[in-house]
Amino acid sequence: MAQNYFSRLFGSFNDKNILILGDVMIDSYLWGDVKRISPEAPVPILSGVGRENRLGGAANVALNIQALGAKPILCSVIGDDLRAGDFMKLLHQQNLSTEGIVKCKERMTTVKTRVMSQHQHLLRVDEEMCTPIDNTSEEKLIAKLLRVVQTNRIDAIVFEDYDKGVITASVINRVVMLAVQNGIPTLVDPKKRNFNDYKNVSLFKPNFKEFNDGLKLELKKGQIQELTEAAKEFQKQQNIDILMITLSEHGVFVKHKDSQPVIIPAEIRSISDVSGAGDTVISVSALCLTEGMEPGLIARVANMAGGLVCEKSGVVPVNKELLLKECVQKIGM
Numbered sequence: 001m002a003q004n005y006f007s008r009l010f011g012s013f014n015d016k017n018i019l020i021l022g023d024v025m026i027d028s029y030l031w032g033d034v035k036r037i038s039p040e041a042p043v044p045i046l047s048g049v050g051r052e053n054r055l056g057g058a059a060n061v062a063l064n065i066q067a068l069g070a071k072p073i074l075c076s077v078i079g080d081d082l083r084a085g086d087f088m089k090l091l092h093q094q095n096l097s098t099e100g101i102v103k104c105k106e107r108m109t110t111v112k113t114r115v116m117s118q119h120q121h122l123l124r125v126d127e128e129m130c131t132p133i134d135n136t137s138e139e140k141l142i143a144k145l146l147r148v149v150q151t152n153r154i155d156a157i158v159f160e161d162y163d164k165g166v167i168t169a170s171v172i173n174r175v176v177m178l179a180v181q182n183g184i185p186t187l188v189d190p191k192k193r194n195f196n197d198y199k200n201v202s203l204f205k206p207n208f209k210e211f212n213d214g215l216k217l218e219l220k221k222g223q224i225q226e227l228t229e230a231a232k233e234f235q236k237q238q239n240i241d242i243l244m245i246t247l248s249e250h251g252v253f254v255k256h257k258d259s260q261p262v263i264i265p266a267e268i269r270s271i272s273d274v275s276g277a278g279d280t281v282i283s284v285s286a287l288c289l290t291e292g293m294e295p296g297l298i299a300r301v302a303n304m305a306g307g308l309v310c311e312k313s314g315v316v317p318v319n320k321e322l323l324l325k326e327c328v329q330k331i332g333m
Helices: 002-015 058-067 082-093 135-151 169-182 208-215 224-238 277-290 295-310 320-330
Strands: 017-022 024-037 044-057 071-079 101-104 111-117 120-127 156-160 186-189 242-246 252-256 262-264
Touching: 002 320, 017 058, 017 135, 017 277, 024 058, 024 071, 024 082, 044 058, 044 082, 044 111, 058 071, 058 082, 058 156, 058 277, 071 082, 071 135, 082 101, 101 135, 135 169, 156 169, 156 277, 169 186, 186 277, 208 224, 208 242, 224 242, 224 252, 242 277, 242 295, 252 295, 262 295, 277 295, 295 320
Parallel strands: 017 071, 017 156, 024 111, 071 101, 156 186
Antiparallel strands: 024 044, 111 120, 242 252, 252 262
């Protein structure tokens, strides 16, 4: 029964269109070997360097949606600079639409450069501008988004917020209102700046630190009763249908507004790199939600997906076939 259920579920993803709104970036990698320390300063010398650029941030959510068989459409603001060309080239290489991308001369395209040696992360350099987008860029972004909604059947909207300035309180309010009017589910992967601006959304997925920071709490992991009380109050205040809080080694806290909370145990994994796991979790959650899956099962499937990408080095999208296999093996129906 599980085989048939999950095969049908994963097959249904192929007909979905998911709009992703948020901060996009380039994940750039420098690979090499460290064999000696610099005579100029006590720092390692990286030699035999290779370079690779990948799509990151909200664009990594698009890659996960695509890997699951659905059609992602990105809406974001980037710079009008040399790295913008690199970003657009990456979109074309991945067969991703550029119809929702706005270029702004006053901003820079975000690039995160990771220096790696023997699968070890030595250094990260962030080139970014985190101030909120100006009114002109906001209006252009909303116009692009409206056109996407008018010309495509959108099954869900994902807010992928990295606090880089693309998502503002005004953008949130206008897009959520549009979604409600058109019966489109909304999912949020939040950061601190706009945490309390998300109201009337379908699914809200902070991690434990983001939940603490967003509500200015000092909860400790394992304080489930205190977490439950804070979660109930926040969920009611914000009118959120499903609240999902990822707790790393403690699993996932998930609560529908009309039911009691559930804790989904953590997956036992050989962790290589946690980068991008949250992108995978929100992507899988979005597609499962469009199929009307109950919240506890959404959390289980999404948690498995996040665990799978943590076994890989670097930011990578989930493997659909591996996820399907794990769901069949581990989830009884």
